[in-house]
Amino acid sequence: MSVTVELTYDMGKELGEHRFELEGVETVAEAVSRARERFGDKAEAFDQLGRLAAVAVNGVLASHRRGAKTRLADGDTVSFVKAAAGG
Amino acid sequence: MIKGYAGRVLEVDLSRQEFAFADLDEETARLYIGGKGYGTRLLYDRTAAGIDPLGPENLLIFATGPLNGSVAPQSNRFAVVCKSPLTGGIGNATCGGSFALGMKKAGIDVLVVSGAAPQPVRLEIQGDRDEVRFLDARELWGRGTYDTQKELGKKLYHAVIGPAGENRVLYAGIVSNERIAGRTGVGAVMGSKQLKAVSVGGSRKLDMEDPEKFKAYTKEVRKLFADHPVLGESMKRFGTGAIVNTTNGRNILPTRNFQRGHFDEAVKISGEWVEDHELKGVKTSCIHCPVTCGRDVEVEGKGRVKGPEYETLALLGSNLEIGDIKRVAEWNYHADDLGMDTISLGATLGFAMELHERGMLDVPLSFGSAAGVTEMILDIGHRRGLGDDLADGTMRMSEKYGGKEFAMHVKGLELSAYDPRGSFAQGVEYATTNRGGCHVQGASMYMESTGPLTINPQNLKLKADIPIVQQNLACAINSMVLCIFTTYGMIPKAVHEMRPDSFAHRALVKIFENSGPIFRTVMGLKGNPMMWFEKWLTYITGTKFSAGHLQEIGARIFNLERMYNLREGVTGASDTLPPRILNEPTFDHMDSGHPLPELLPSYYAKRGWDARGVPAPRTLEKLQVRL
Ligand code: SF4
Numbered sequence: 129m130s131v132t133v134e135l136t137y138d139m140g141k142e143l144g145e146h147r148f149e150l151e152g153v154e155t156v157a158e159a160v161s162r163a164r165e166r167f168g169d170k171a172e173a174f175d176q177l178g179r180l181a182a183v184a185v186n187g188v189l190a191s192h193r194r195g196a197k198t199r200l201a202d203g204d205t206v207s208f209v210k211a212a213a214g215g
Numbered sequence: 216m217i218k219g220y221a222g223r224v225l226e227v228d229l230s231r232q233e234f235a236f237a238d239l240d241e242e243t244a245r246l247y248i249g250g251k252g253y254g255t256r257l258l259y260d261r262t263a264a265g266i267d268p269l270g271p272e273n274l275l276i277f278a279t280g281p282l283n284g285s286v287a288p289q290s291n292r293f294a295v296v297c298k299s300p301l302t303g304g305i306g307n308a309t310c311g312g313s314f315a316l317g318m319k320k321a322g323i324d325v326l327v328v329s330g331a332a333p334q335p336v337r338l339e340i341q342g343d344r345d346e347v348r349f350l351d352a353r354e355l356w357g358r359g360t361y362d363t364q365k366e367l368g369k370k371l372y373h374a375v376i377g378p379a380g381e382n383r384v385l386y387a388g389i390v391s392n393e394r395i396a397g398r399t400g401v402g403a404v405m406g407s408k409q410l411k412a413v414s415v416g417g418s419r420k421l422d423m424e425d426p427e428k429f430k431a432y433t434k435e436v437r438k439l440f441a442d443h444p445v446l447g448e449s450m451k452r453f454g455t456g457a458i459v460n461t462t463n464g465r466n467i468l469p470t471r472n473f474q475r476g477h478f479d480e481a482v483k484i485s486g487e488w489v490e491d492h493e494l495k496g497v498k499t500s501c502i503h504c505p506v507t508c509g510r511d512v513e514v515e516g517k518g519r520v521k522g523p524e525y526e527t528l529a530l531l532g533s534n535l536e537i538g539d540i541k542r543v544a545e546w547n548y549h550a551d552d553l554g555m556d557t558i559s560l561g562a563t564l565g566f567a568m569e570l571h572e573r574g575m576l577d578v579p580l581s582f583g584s585a586a587g588v589t590e591m592i593l594d595i596g597h598r599r600g601l602g603d604d605l606a607d608g609t610m611r612m613s614e615k616y617g618g619k620e621f622a623m624h625v626k627g628l629e630l631s632a633y634d635p636r637g638s639f640a641q642g643v644e645y646a647t648t649n650r651g652g653c654h655v656q657g658a659s660m661y662m663e664s665t666g667p668l669t670i671n672p673q674n675l676k677l678k679a680d681i682p683i684v685q686q687n688l689a690c691a692i693n694s695m696v697l698c699i700f701t702t703y704g705m706i707p708k709a710v711h712e713m714r715p716d717s718f719a720h721r722a723l724v725k726i727f728e729n730s731g732p733i734f735r736t737v738m739g740l741k742g743n744p745m746m747w748f749e750k751w752l753t754y755i756t757g758t759k760f761s762a763g764h765l766q767e768i769g770a771r772i773f774n775l776e777r778m779y780n781l782r783e784g785v786t787g788a789s790d791t792l793p794p795r796i797l798n799e800p801t802f803d804h805m806d807s808g809h810p811l812p813e814l815l816p817s818y819y820a821k822r823g824w825d826a827r828g829v830p831a832p833r834t835l836e837k838l839q840v841r842l
Contacts, residue, residue, distance in 0.1 A: 137460050137487035146482050182669055182715040186803055187466020187476060187637055191715065192671045205477065207464035211667040211711060213445045213703040214458030214525035214632075215508070215655070 129154070131200050133163050134207040139177040143167050156183055157196035159206045181208040217241055218424040219281030219755040220249070221322040227338060227347060229408050230271055230330030234347040239324050245758075246839060249280030250696035251307050252772040253325060254296030258305075259775060261327075264782045268300035268400075269383055269407040271331035277318065277374065277413070278326075280695040284319030284421040287433055287751050288440055289698035291315055291501040293374075293391075299399040300407075301385045301559070301608055302627040304785035305649050305776045306399035309693050310374070311501030312391030314415070317372025321417035332409040335381075339371065342417025352411035356381060359552035360390040361520075363412060371414035377554025379596040380406035384606040386559035386629070390551065393509065393521040394501060397556035399628060399650050424757030432754065436747045440505055444711040445703045450508045451498070455525035455700075456486025461665050462529070465672075466801060467637040469534040469630075471582050472565035473623050473793075476634045476801045480538025484528045486510075493540055495519050506700065512544045523547035523557070529632030530561025535568065536583040546592055553596030558653075559608055560595065562629035564588065566609045569621055576616050620794040625652030626785060635792065635809050636801045638664040638672045642809040643818055644682040646790045647828075649776035655699045657685035666703075667711045669720075670728040673802070675810065677727075677734060679818040684738045687769030694772060697748055705746060735821070739766045771838040774822075774830050778842060787828020790815060 130151050140146030148166070153159045160183060164174050183190045184207045190198045200206070216222035220239055227234045247253045254276040266272045275297045282290040293315035299306025318326065321342020335352040355363050360377040367373050372391070379387035380402030387402030388395040396402075423429055441447040449457040459481055462468040466476035482488055489510060499509035499521065512522035523531070523543050527550075532543045550557045570576035578601055579587040594602025604612055609629050613622035623630045628651025635642025640659040648656040659681045664672040685702075692699055713720035727734070741763035744750040752760040780786075791797070797808045819826065823834030835842070 134460075134464060137482060137485060140482070141487075141491070147479075179714055180712070184464050184466075187464070188673070188802060188804070189669055189671075189715075191669065191721070192673070209461055209464035211669075212449055212458040212461040212665055213455075213661060213700070214462070214665070215455035215700060 129202045131159060131204045131206055133159060134205060136181050136208045136210050139174065139208060142173050142177055143170055154200055156185060156190045156198045156206065159200060178208055181210050184209050217244055217756050218422050220244060221319060221324050221419065223323050224325040224327060225323045226327050228330045229328060229332040229336065229410060232349045236345060247772060248691065248694035248768060249324060250278045250294040250694040251296060252690065252694035254278040254294055255305065255772060255775050255779065257327060258296050259779050262298065266298060268298040268404060273298050273404055275328040275404050275408060276325060279315045279318050279324055281755050282695040282697055282751055283315040285755060286503050288437060289504050289701050291503055292696040292698055293318060294693055294696050295389055295396045295401040297401055297404045300403050301400040302651050302785065304626060304780040304783050306401055307650055308388065308396035308398045308401050309696060310389060310391050310396035311394040311698060313502040314372045314374045314391035315696065316502055317415040319421060320419055321415045322419045328408060328410065331407060335409045335411050337412040340415040342419060355411050360554045361552050367412060367414055371416040373412055373414045375412040376402045376405045377552055379553040379555040382598045383407055384555055384595060385608050386556040387554055388556050390554050393499065395551065398653055402554050423755045425754045429751065429754040432750055437505055440704060443704050443708055446506050450506055453486030453490050454508045454510045456489055456528050458525050458665060459485035459528055462633060465637055465664050467634040467664060469529055469632050469634055471536055472534060472569045472621060473634060473795055476637055478533035481533055483538045484532040484540050484543060489522060489540060514545050514548045517548055520548045521551060526632050527557040530558050534561050534565045537585055539585065542585045546588060549589065549592045555596060558631055559629040562623050563605050563609050563612065564591065566612060566622055567605055570616055570618050575618060623793050625792060626789045628652045633660045634801065635796055639678040639809060640681040642792055642811060643678055643814050644686060646792050646811055647682065647818060648686065649780050657682055657689050658699065658702060659685045661703060667706055668724055668727055669715055670724055675813060679814050679821055680735050683821055684735055686773055687766045690769035690772035691765040695748060695752065701748060739763045771840055774835060774838055774840050777830055778840065781829060790828050
């Protein structure tokens with residue numbers, strides 16, 4: 129099973145990639161922890177920059193589903209999303 | 216005269232080439248503030264039902280409010296009001312830049328343009344001498360908005376149209392500096408009057424009730440703005456494009472003519488990307504605004520020009536499946552120079568691409584390809600070839616070529632760049648907003664899906680209440696006239712700094728989401744001024760304004776707009792969303808689209824309207840809406 133992870137711009141810039149695939153993750157918690165591990169030495173930056181980001185699965189915040197326990201399906205997109213204003 | 220107003224309305228009759236100054240009506244100013252509110256009142260009273268929006272009988276009203284002419288941050292906007300040629304109902308748009316300041320310096324609150332000139336003219340208004348000159352503009356006719364403003368020089372403040380307005384493109388706008396009153400075709404109305412430009416200036420100063428308090432408080436607000444995560448940080452650093460990655464992550468970024476809400480290449484058209492890769496030189500702002508949300512980019516062959524805003528990045532970017540910021544910036548430049556609304560333009564191009572994809576229109580435009588787009592934009596602005604059809608917008612295109620189920624407009628006005636299937640309150644706002652499918656008449660999405668209060672945007676809780684409060688507030692803001700982005704500062708820094716998964720944040724969101732009728736009751740309380748714009752209005756005019764006062768005035772304006780629409784035949788039947796939005800799911804848990812039919816009756820009832828969307832007589836009476 130494969131899911132796509134999309135980071136906030138700041139995270140992606142600091143960590144070197146905005147978007148990547150993860151194999152074999154079944155829940156939001158696993159996806160977040162595997163994404164964090166992926167950046168090894170930079171895990172602290174991952175935590176710091178992701179601090180104010182919410183996690184969404186295919187556009188729906190995990191907090192509106194089952195939180196960290198939300199189950200993922202093949203092809204899902206897990207996004208780190210910041211509050212923002214536009215025009 | 217109430218402080219904050221110049222006290223004068225300038226009436227200009229282009230057919231007779233005559234002008235006259237009249238007194239501003241104080242009662243109307245008390246009831247409707249100024250700007251959009253005052254303009255709507257005038258339009259309702261002074262035009263007959265059923266007029267041709269592009270005929271000489273339509274009025275083109277430029278209106279300022281009591282905050283204009285002060286140094287309050289974001290107080291640089293003027294409103295334009297007329298009958299819309301795009302929707303047939305109320306037409307209005309606001310614009311930053313510096314023209315509003317010019318009007319107040321000239322001692323003019325409202326400029327009412329009637330009739331039509333027999334050949335292209337421009338107006339030069341010297342407020343200090345009470346002089347209005349009707350000048351031959353044949354030399355300027357056909358020239359772009361950049362070039363025209365350059366030619367007019369820097370002594371006066373200008374509002375101009377480009378070729379799109381001259382050619383009556385139904386979504387042409389009016390430009391001041393690099394800003395545009397974009398929506399509902401106000402530029403086409405100016406073009407129909409053969410009015411190329413209005414230039415205005417003078418040396419009058421704004422008379423305030425309490426200038427000391429105003430000055431001291433404005434200093435505080437500047438600090439507050441500088442320290443705010445949106446106004447002082449994200450919009451300042453990245454402009455309105457800072458939201459691209461957020462709407463993409465929330466699956467509400469229009470993609471492929473709203474077929475999807477997620478674009479894989481979104482990051483490359485985001486504000487942050489522009490900052491890191493394309494931004495040239497200084498950031499730009501409307502006059503007296505510390506937010507500086509404008510940014511310049513380099514466009515090949517054109518030099519440094521204004522960069523695209525979020526709406527443009529989405530409608531000309533993801534909506535066409537173009538992830539190339541250079542192309543979007545180039546198209547934005549052409550649209551600005553031709554003087555047309557990039558929201559309606561992008562939506563119409565997306566619609567044409569889908570028609571082509573389905574074999575319903577023979578046009579050299581395809582999703583994901585930049586080929587032919589520049590040429591089509593120029594053709595639209597000049598109404599050449601097929602561009603002549605696209606210049607009429609999505610609704611009319613769908614009447615001619617079919618495809619009504621994927622024509623993305625409400626009341627004829629193309630939808631902005633927040634897909635309401637992931638933002639239910641925003642969908643109710645689109646459906647009910649009197650000028651049509653637009654987000655800056657409330658910006659409900661910020662309260663449910665893009666701002667820091669992450670309530671569930673896909674249930675029915677508060678989804679009829681948020682649009683009412685937000686629409687009322689926007690009506691008031693657009694009448695002061697302040698930039699609507701000021702409302703992004705209303706959620707305090709402390710809330711932005713809460714971790715979304717923290718107990719405190721989750722508790723706050725729960726309380727808000729379950730506040731039910733309390734939300735509107737609290738917003739309607741008439742107490743002391745709390746927000747900066749309430750205090751500014753109070754210090755400038757000497758009359759107390761609070762949230763409740765603004766809700767009441769906003770509701771009055773909104774109901775008057777509704778009565779105008781009803782009079783013009785734009786009824787509650789048009790309070791709907793495009794069939795694609797109602798029927799096609801874009802989220803995996805959805806069976807269908809936006810649940811508007813479940814929300815609309817509740818919205819109507821809370822507004823005090825009947826089941827057909829008509830304001831009840833007692834609602835109008837309570838709000839003092841005279842017909
Ligand atoms: S926030 Fe942006 S659009 Fe609004 S007044 Fe300031 S610079 Fe202009």
